[in-house]
Amino acid sequence: MTQPTYLDPNQSPERRADDLLGRLTLEEKAGQLTQYFYFGTGELPDPAVLEAMSEEERQVVQQPLAVEAALEQGAAGSVLFVVNPALHNRLQRKAIEGSRLGIPLIFGFDVIHGLRTVLPVPIALAASWSPETAAEGQAVAAREARAVGIHWTFAPMVDIARDPRWGRIVEGAGEDPILGGAVAAAQVRGFQGERIGADERVIAGPKHFAGYGAALGGRDYDDADISDAELHNVYLPPFRAAVEAGAGNIMSAYMDLNGVPASGSRWLLTDILRDEFGFDGWVVSDANAVRSLATQHFARDLTDAGARALNAGLDMEMCMFDPAFGRLPEAVAAGVVTEEAVDTAVRRVLEAKFRLGLFENPYVDEAAAPGVLSDAVHRDVARKAAEKTFVLLKNDGILPLAGQRRIAVIGQLADSPRDTLGPWVFDHDVDETVTILEGLRARAGEGVQVEHAPGVRAGSRVFPSMFDRMDHGLPTVADDFDDDAELGRAVELARSAEVAIVVIGQNQNMIGEKASTSTLDLPGRQLELLQAVVATGTPTVALVMSGRPLDLRWAARNVPAILQVWYPGTRGGEAVASALFGDVAPAGRLPFTWPRTVGQVPMVYSHYRTFQPEEQGQRYWDEESTPLWVFGHGLSYASFRYGDARVEPAEIGVGGTATVAVEVTNTSGVAADEVVQLYIHQRHGTSTRPIRELKGFQRLTLVAGETRTVTFELGPDQLRYWSAATRDWVQDATEIDVWVGGSSAVTEGTGALLTVR
Ligand code: NOJ
Numbered sequence: 217m218t219q220p221t222y223l224d225p226n227q228s229p230e231r232r233a234d235d236l237l238g239r240l241t242l243e244e245k246a247g248q249l250t251q252y253f254y255f256g257t258g259e260l261p262d263p264a265v266l267e268a269m270s271e272e273e274r275q276v277v278q279q280p281l282a283v284e285a286a287l288e289q290g291a292a293g294s295v296l297f298v299v300n301p302a303l304h305n306r307l308q309r310k311a312i313e314g315s316r317l318g319i320p321l322i323f324g325f326d327v328i329h330g331l332r333t334v335l336p337v338p339i340a341l342a343a344s345w346s347p348e349t350a351a352e353g354q355a356v357a358a359r360e361a362r363a364v365g366i367h368w369t370f371a372p373m374v375d376i377a378r379d380p381r382w383g384r385i386v387e388g389a390g391e392d393p394i395l396g397g398a399v400a401a402a403q404v405r406g407f408q409g410e411r412i413g414a415d416e417r418v419i420a421g422p423k424h425f426a427g428y429g430a431a432l433g434g435r436d437y438d439d440a441d442i443s444d445a446e447l448h449n450v451y452l453p454p455f456r457a458a459v460e461a462g463a464g465n466i467m468s469a470y471m472d473l474n475g476v477p478a479s480g481s482r483w484l485l486t487d488i489l490r491d492e493f494g495f496d497g498w499v500v501s502d503a504n505a506v507r508s509l510a511t512q513h514f515a516r517d518l519t520d521a522g523a524r525a526l527n528a529g530l531d532m533e534m535c536m537f538d539p540a541f542g543r544l545p546e547a548v549a550a551g552v553v554t555e556e557a558v559d560t561a562v563r564r565v566l567e568a569k570f571r572l573g574l575f576e577n578p579y580v581d582e583a584a585a586p587g588v589l590s591d592a593v594h595r596d597v598a599r600k601a602a603e604k605t606f607v608l609l610k611n612d613g614i615l616p617l618a619g620q621r622r623i624a625v626i627g628q629l630a631d632s633p634r635d636t637l638g639p640w641v642f643d644h645d646v647d648e649t650v651t652i653l654e655g656l657r658a659r660a661g662e663g664v665q666v667e668h669a670p671g672v673r674a675g676s677r678v679f680p681s682m683f684d685r686m687d688h689g690l691p692t693v694a695d696d697f698d699d700d701a702e703l704g705r706a707v708e709l710a711r712s713a714e715v716a717i718v719v720i721g722q723n724q725n726m727i728g729e730k731a732s733t734s735t736l737d738l739p740g741r742q743l744e745l746l747q748a749v750v751a752t753g754t755p756t757v758a759l760v761m762s763g764r765p766l767d768l769r770w771a772a773r774n775v776p777a778i779l780q781v782w783y784p785g786t787r788g789g790e791a792v793a794s795a796l797f798g799d800v801a802p803a804g805r806l807p808f809t810w811p812r813t814v815g816q817v818p819m820v821y822s823h824y825r826t827f828q829p830e831e832q833g834q835r836y837w838d839e840e841s842t843p844l845w846v847f848g849h850g851l852s853y854a855s856f857r858y859g860d861a862r863v864e865p866a867e868i869g870v871g872g873t874a875t876v877a878v879e880v881t882n883t884s885g886v887a888a889d890e891v892v893q894l895y896i897h898q899r900h901g902t903s904t905r906p907i908r909e910l911k912g913f914q915r916l917t918l919v920a921g922e923t924r925t926v927t928f929e930l931g932p933d934q935l936r937y938w939s940a941a942t943r944d945w946v947q948d949a950t951e952i953d954v955w956v957g958g959s960s961a962v963t964e965g966t967g968a969l970l971t972v973r
Contacts, residue, residue, distance in 0.1 A: 220235060220236075220239075221235035222235040222236035222239075222317075222570075222575070223575065225573075225575070225576055229566075229567045229570035229571045230567060232566070232570045232575075233563050233566035233567045233570060234563065236317065236319070236566055237559055237562055237563055237566065239317060240317070240562070242544070242545045242548060242555065242558065243291070243545055244290050244291075244315070244316065244317070245544075245558050245559070245562045246291075246539075246541050246542055246544040246545060246558070247286070247289075247290050247291040247292055247293055247315075248293035248319065248562050248565050248566065249293060249526075249531060249532050249533060249541045249544070249558070249561055249562060249565065250286075250291065250292050250293055250294070250532070250533055250535070250539045250541050250542065251292070251293065251294035251295065251296060251324065251500060251532050251533065251534045251535070252283045252286065252292050252294070252295050252296070252535065252536070252539075253279070253283075253295070253296055253297055253503070253534075253535070253536045254280050254283050254295040254296065254297055254298050254307065255279070255280065255297055256277075256280055257280075257300075257303060258280040258281060258284060258303070258306075260277060260278065260281070261277060275537070279536060279537060282537070283295065284307070284310060287307060287310040287311040287314050287315075287321070288310055288314035289314065289315075290311075290314060290315030290316055290317070290319065291542070292311070292321065293319070293321065293322065293532065293565055294321055294322045294323065294324060294532065294565075295307060295321055295323060295324075296323070296324040296325055296326075296370075296534065297325060298323055298325070298365065298366075299325060299331070299364050299365075299366065299642065299643045300364065301363075301364050301365050301580045301581075301582040301585045302582055304323060304364065304365030304579075304580050305365070305579050305580060305582065307321065308320060308321055308323075308365075308578050308579055309579075312578060319566075319569070319575075320569060320574040320575060320578035322367050322368055322565070322568060322569055322572065322574065323365055323366050323367050323368070324366070324367070324368040324369070324370060324421070324500070324534075325361065325366045325368075325369060325370070325642075326369070326370045326371065326640060326642070327357050327358070327360075327361045327366060327369040327370075327371060327407075327418070328369075328370075328371050328372075328373070328387060328640040328641070329341070329353070329357065329638070329640065329641070329785065330353070330356070330357045330360070330598065330641065330644070330785065330786070331357055331360040331361050331364070331366075331589070331642075331643050331644075332360050332589040332590075332594075332643055332644060332645060333356055333357075333360060333589075333591075333594040333595055333597070333598050333785075333786050334598065334637045334638070334641050334644050334649075334785040334786040335353040335354075335356070335357065335597075335598050335601050335602075335785045335786075336353075336598075336601055336602045336605045336638075336782050336783065336784045336785045336788065337386050337387070337638040337639070337640070337763050337782055337783045337785075338350075338371075338372065338373065338386065338387050338388060338389065338399075338403075339385060339386050339387070339388065339389065339390060339763050339764075339782065339807060339808075340602070340605035340763075340782035340783070340784065340804075341353060341389075341399065341403075341601065341605060342388070342389035342390055342395060342396070342399045342807040343390075343605050343606075343607055343780070343782065343804040343805060343806065343807050343850075344601070344604035344605045344804055344915070345395065345804070345805050345807075345891040345913055345915050346604055346915045347398045347399055347401070347402030348402065349600075349601050349604050349605075350399050350402045350403050350406060350601075351402040351403065351405050351406035352406065352597055352601070353406065353597060353598065353601045354371075354372070354402075354403045354406030354407045355406040355407070355409070355417070356593075356594045356597045356598070357369070357406075357407070358406065358407045358408075358409070358416065358417045358418045359416045359417075359588060359591075359594070360588060360589055360594065361418050362416050362417065362418055363416075363580070363581075363584065363585045363588035363589060364580065364585050364589070364643075365579075365580035366418055367418055367419060367572055367574070368418055368419040368420075368421060368464075368465060368568075369407055369418050369419070369420060369421060370421045370423060370467055370500075371403065371407070371420065371421065371422075371423070372388075372389075372399070372400055372403035372404070372407075372420065372422055372423075372458070373387040373388045373422075373423055373424070374388060374389065374396060374397075374399075374400040374422045374423070374454035374455055374457075374458055375387075375388050375423070375424060375426075375427075375428045375429035375451075375454075375469075376388070376390075376391060376392075376393060376396055376429050376430075376450055376451050376454065377390060377391065377429040377808070378391045378429065378430070378808075378818045378820055379429075379430075379431070379433075379434040379817055379818050380434070380736060380764040380765050380808065380811070380817060381433065381434025381435075381732050381733055381734060381736070381764075381814065381817060382429060382431055382434040382435075382436065382732055383436060383726075383727045383728050383729060383730065383731030383732045383733070383764075384428070384429070384436065384728065384729055385429070385727075385763060385764050385808070386638065386639060386640075386727045386728060386763025386764065386783075387640060387728070388429065389454070389807055390806075390807030390808040390847075391807065391808045391809060391820050391821075391822075391847065392807065392821075392822070392847065392910050393449065393450050393451075393453040393454060394453070394909075394910045394911060394912070394913075395807055395910060395913070396453070396454035396457075397453050397454045397456070397457030397458075398457070398913075399454075400422060400454040400455070400457050400458040400461070401457045401458060401460065401461035402461075403420065403458075404420045404422065404458050404461040404462060404463045405461055405462075407419070407420040408420050408462060408463070408464065411462070411571075412462070412464045412568070412571045412572065413571045413572050413573055419463075419464035419465050419497075419568060419572070420458070420463045420464065420465065421463070421464070421465035421466060421467050421500065422454075422455060422458035422459075422463050422465075422466055422467070423466070423467035423468075423469070423502070424467055424468065424469035424470065424478070424502055425455060425466050425467065425468050425469055425478060425484060425485070425489065425499070426447070426451055426452055426455055426469060426473065426478060426484055426488075427440040427442050427447065427451050427469065427471070427473045427478065428440065428469040428470065428471055428478070429451070430442050430451065431471060431732075433732075434732050434733075434817070435732050436729060436730050436731070436732050437470050437471055438471060439471050439472040439473075439475075440471050440472070440473050440474075441474055442473065442474065443940065444938070444940060444943070445903070445937075445938055445939065445940045448937075448938030448945075449937050449938050452488065455489075455493065456493050459489070459493045459494065459495045460493075463495075463497065464497040464498075464568055464571075465497050465498055465499070465500060465568070466489060466495060466497065466498075466499050466500075467499070467500050467501070467502055467534075468484075468485060468499055468500070468501050468502060468505060468530055469502060469505075470502050470505050470508060472512060472514075476514070477505075477508070477509055477512050477514050479501050479502065479505040479506060479508070479509060479525055479528070479530055480509045480514055480515065480521075480524045480525055480528050480530075481528055482527065482528040482529060484528075485499055485528045485529030485530055486528065486529035489529065490529060496564075497564065497568065498531040498532055498561070498564035498565050498568060499529060499530050499531045499532070500530075500531070500532040500533075500534050501525065501530055501532065501533050501534050501535075502534065503534045503535070503536070504534070504535050504536060505534070506521050506522060506525045506530065506533045506535065506539075506540045506541065507521060507535060507538075507540055508521075509521035509524060509525060509540075510540075518538070518540045518543060519540070519543040519546055519547055519550075520552075521540045522539075522540030522541045522542075522543050522544055522547060522553075523543075523544070523547040523552045523553045525540065525541075526541070526544065526547075526553055526557055526558065526561060527552075527553060527557060530561075531560075531561035531564050531565060532561070532565060544558055595648075595786060595787050596787075598785050598786045598787045599786075599787035599790050599791050600791075601785070602784040602785055602787060602788050602790075602791035602792075603791040603794055603795060603800045604803065604804060604889075605781075605782055605784065605804045606779055606780060606781050606782075606784075606791070606792070606795050606802040606804050607779070607780040607802065607804040607805060607806055607849070607850040608777075608778075608779055608780075608802040608804075608850055608851040608852065608853075609760075609768075609772075609778040609779065609780055609810075609845055609849070609850070609851070610772060610775070610776075610777055610778040610851070611776070611777045611778075611851050611853075612776040612777060613776075614715070614755050614757060614776045614777045615757060615777045615779070615796065615798070615853070616795075616796060616797055616798025616853060617715060617796050617797055617798070618798075620664070620713075620714040620715045621663065621664050621665060621714060622664075622665045622667075622712065622713045622714045622715075623656065623660060623664065623665065623666045623667070623713060623714070623715055623716075623717060624667055624668075624669070624706075624709045624710045624712070624713035624715070624716040624717065624749075624754070625652065625653050625656060625666060625667065625668045625669075625717050625719070626668070626669050626670075626671050626706045626709065626710060626716055626717065626718045626719070626745070626749060627670065627671055627674065627718050627719035627720060627742075627745070627759075628670040628671065628672065628673055628674045628719075629652075629674045629719040629720070629721050629723075629761045630651065630652045630653045630668060630670070630717070630719040630759075631651045631652070631653040631654070631668055631670070632651065632674075632723075633646045633647070633649035633651055634646055634649075634724065635674070635721075635723055635724045635761060635783065636649050636650075636651050636652070636761075636783060636784060636785070636788045636789065637649055637724065637783060637785060637786065637788075638724050638727075638763065638782070638783025638784075638785070639724045639725065639727055639728030639729075639731070639763070639783070640728055640729075644786070648786055649786055649788070649789075650786070650787050650788065650789035650790050651788075651789045652717075652719055652759065652781070652788070652789045652792045652793075653666070653668045653789065654789045655788070655789025655790040655791070655792055655793035656717070656789070656792070656793045656796070658790065658793065659790070659793035659794065659796075659797055659799075660793075660797075667709055667713070668709075669702065669705050669706035669708075669709045670697075670702055670706070671702055671703055671705075671706035671718075671742075671745040672699045672702060672703050672706075672740050672741040672742055672744070672745050673697060673699060673723075673739075673740045673741075674719075674720070674721055674722060674723050674739060674740065674742060674761075675722050675723030675725070675726045675739045675740065699740070699741055703741065703744070703745055703748065706745060706748075706749065707745075707748045707749060707752060710748075710749040710752045710754050710756070711752040711754060713754055714754070714755070715754065715755050715756070715757065716749050716752070716754045716755070716756045716757070717756075717757045717759060717796070718745070718746055718749050718756060718757070718758050718759070718775075719758075719759045719760075719761055719781075720738055720742045720743075720745075720746060720758055720759070720760055720761070720766075720771075721738075721742075721759075721760050721761035721762040721766070722738075722739055722761070722762050722763075722764075722766070723739070724783055726739065727762070727763040727764060728763075733764075734814070735767075735814055736764070736765060736766050736767045736811070736813065736814045736817075737766070737767050737814075738766055738767065738768075743770060746758060746770070746771060746775065747770065747774075750774055750775060755776060756775050756776060756777075757775070757776070757777045757778075757779065757796070758771050758775045758777070758778045758779070759778075759779050759781050759792065760778065760779070760780045760781060761781055761782065761783060761784075762780075762782070762783075763782060763783060765808065765809075765810040765811060765844075767812070767813055767814065768810075768844060769812050769813065769844060772844055772845075779792075779795065779796070779802060780804070780806075781795075798853060798886075801852050801853040801854055801886060801887075801888035801889065802850065802851070802852065802853070803850065803852055803888060803889035803890065803891060803915065804850050805848050805849060805850040805891045805893075805959065806845055806846070806847055806848060806849045806850060807847070808847060809821050809843045809845075809846060809847045810843050810844045810845040810846075810849070811843050811844065812839060812840060812842075812843065812844045813839060815836075815839065816836075816839065816841070816843070819843055820847070821843075821846055821847035821848070821908055821960040822847075822906035822907070822908055822909050822910075823906060823907060824904050824905075824906055824907065825904070825907050846959055846960045846961045847910075847959070847960040848891070848893050848910070848958070848959040848960040848961075849959045849960075849961070850891070850958075850959070852888045852889075852890065853884070853886055853888060854882050854883075854884035854886050854887070854888035854890075854918070854920075855882075855883050855884045856880055856881065856882055856883065856884075856890050856918070856958060857880070857881045857883050858878055858879070858880055858956060858957055858958070858962075859878055859879035859880070859881075860878070860967075860968065861876055861877070861878045861954055861955060861956040861967060861968040862876070862877045862878070862968060863875070863876050863930075863954055863968045863969070863970045864877070866968075866969065866970065866971060867970075867971040867972075867973060868970070868971075868972055868973070869972070869973050870932075870947050870948070870949055870972055870973070871931075871932050871947065872931070872972075873929055873930065873931030873932075874929070874930045874931075874970055875927055875928070875929055875930075876894060876912075876927065876928045876929075876930060876954055876956060876968070877925055877926070877927045878892070878925070878926055878956040879923055879924070879925050879926075880892055880916075880918065880923065880924055880925075880926055881918070881921075881922070881923040882918035882919065882920055882921060882922050882923075883921075884920060885920045885921075886920055887917065887918065887919040887920060888917070888918065889915055889916065889917050889918075890915070890916060890918060890958065891913055891914070891915045891958065892913060892914045892915075892916065892926045892956060892957075892958070893910060893912075893913045893956065893957060893958065893959065893960070893962070894910070894911045894912040894913065894928045894930075894954070894955070894956050895908045895909060895910055895911065895954075895955045895956075895957075895960060895962060896908075896909055896911050896930070896934075896935075896952050896953060896954050896955075896970075897909070897952065897953040898935075898948065898950050898951075898952050899950060899951045899952065899953065900948075900950055900951070901946075901948035901950045902939045902941050902942060902946045902948055903937065903939040903940060903941055903946075905937065908955075908960050910960070911928070911930060911934045912928035912929070912934070914926055914928075926956070928956075930952075930954070930970060932947055935947050935948075935952070935972065947972070948972065949972050949973055950971075950972050951969055951970070951971050951972075952969070952970040952971075952972065953967055953968075953969060954967060954968045954969065954970055955967045955968075
């Protein structure tokens with residue numbers, strides 16, 4: 217008997233998928249479109265323990281067994297949350313041997329910023345303004361993920377976030393579509409490599425399509441009301457960039473977008489994603505988001521939810537129990553879904569499996585995994601990435617440290633391994649983390665006293681991270697921690713030191729999914745601690761460990777140096793030490809506008825000119841209307857001089873391209889990186905345009921005294937925009953101001969004019 221086409225590796229993924237599709241029953245097809253959570257190991261607790269549980273708890277602990285039963289019946293195409301190679305192989309075998317046609321599972325997981333080696337959090341990677349750094353980091357994450365059997369990551373998160381109360385701001389690239397698009401595309405390349413199915417790489421699943429970051433009030437999962445112009449010009453471009461970079465998967469969002477749940481929106485999932493962007497991979501729902509179409513009172517019931525999601529263009533349902541897509545055969549019988557629509561979705565899923573080579577190599581090499589996970593090169597990549605992410609917010613000259621022999625390191629976050637890693641990590645080895653204290657001790661060396669006092673708590677343990685269960689739930693401070701006594705001890709330590717390094721911020725469980733905050737204040741008594749340390753007169757440096765801007769008005773006025781260190785990852789402490797001692801000069805830049813206070817939120821650099829432009833900065837009675845630090849801000853140990861921007865030709869036609877060139881000189885005696893940023897403003901046109909829009913950037917290293925000419929292109933891709941006046945993309949004949957500089961506050965001095973005829 218000849219081998220069926222779908223088993224022939226010499227055939228194209230498309231032909232193999234078609235052939236296999238033709239052999240599947242409708243029920244088996246629905247199975248391929250179902251992805252189940254699989255938590256734990258599949259072992260049940262003692263019968264007595266089980267007995268004592270509530271019905272709901274019992275359902276949860278028994279869920280993995282239900283998944284295994286589904287695998288044996290060919291009723292699942294994918295699982296998520298499995299990170300153990302032996303478990304991977306056991307489940308994979310079940311699926312292959314259990315299903316009639318031996319179809320392997322595709323395993324997905326949230327590999328957001330590393331698996332065993334933890335990179336700085338994504339917002340920090342964005343703050344590097346170095347897409348290459350993000351790509352290299354995610355290539356390491358992919359290698360570790362693939363080694364334990366993960367084929368596909370639910371990352372990068374490319375949601376634009378303009379409200380720092382929203383906890384998931386930490387997972388994305390901040391407020392800007394151009395920076396966001398560049399970082400999105402780079403991460404896709406890092407995860408996937410040259411092509412889907414490349415060795416040691418995984419499929420990337422940019423998420424959450426689309427508009428999730430605009431949740432009202434920054435409250436997670438709240439509805440988003442976004443104008444079409446903002447959608448096209450701000451929220452969608454990072455997704456387009458990710459698709460153009462070849463992303464194999466997209467995850468749909470939970471919330472209502474302008475009154476239609478994103479996971480049931482045909483306009484989003486088909487008209488925009490497929491017809492406009494040309495996406496040809498498969499769309500997975502966010503967890504239980506198809507069921508949620510009924511919860512959100514959009515769909516009548518679960519059958520309706522499944523039918524409407526599929527008809528909208530959603531291909532795979534991620535769920536815990538009782539999939540809506542399990543009812544697709546019913547929906548086909550009722551005539552609300554066509555079998556062709558089901559086939560289209562199944563074909564996309566099967567093609568991904570063929571591209572990954574899963575039919576040939578379904579299992580993972582259990583013996584090889586530990587070697588990959590412990591690869592020292594990965595730790596190095598994480599350290600170097602972290603070094604690139606720090607943003608020097610303020611420096612009166614106290615940094616880099618210079619010869620102090622007694623250093624006080626203050627703050628609970630300074631020596632908290634778990635906080636150093638940040639949220640969204642599941643399979644790390646916490647003992648491997650180098651904390652800031654450890655990093656400083658190692659770097660300071662013999663003869664320098666580095667003493668630590670935690671001071672006060674940096675957050676609250678009552679803030680439950682939804683993932684505490686999986687995330688080891690490590691307490692960062694003991695329950696009987698005595699803030700009063702510790703604060704006093706910290707102040708004494710600061711008094712006796714030549715320099716005090718105070719690490720302030722938020723515990724990692726205060727940010728991420730379901731971790732929105734109504735305030736940007738430093739949690740607990742950290743401001744009091746900082747004030748008391750500064751009052752000792754000991755020169756003080758504040759390090760900020762956070763994934764969102766915090767209210768640092770007092771610190772900005774009173775602390776001589778402030779360095780934003782984010783959650784810097786496995787080797788974060790070493791990287792922080794390199795920056796403080798000047799082994800590397802910080803060159804990260806803010807990927808968001810840093811407001812003075814939560815009352816200013818939302819606040820973006822790319823706002824519009826108003827009726828009374830001269831009052832732009834004076835629109836609150838009680839507070840400035842300017843931010844504390846602007847988008848793109850970040851200082852250096854070096855200094856740079858920008859020449860005037862030259863635009864050539866100075867006049868182009870609509871559709872033409874001009875080149876912008878500028879000379880940048882490192883005028884200092886130290887080598888450092890500089891992030892050269894190009895901004896434009898259109899003076900008149902079909903729509904009003906923001907007063908500043910980032911249109912390009914380059915991070916470069918300049919040695920002392922070096923001058924480099926940096927060039928950018930301004931063509932139709934940069935100059936077109938979506939206008940509500942025509943309800944379409946336009947490019948205007950107009951005049952455009954062009955600036956090149958080191959932040960979005962760049963002003964006239966370096967500006968030039970481009971005329972578009
Ligand atoms: C819900 C989150 O919104 C999504 O980002 C994540 O990938 C899934 N859960 C799976 O963990």
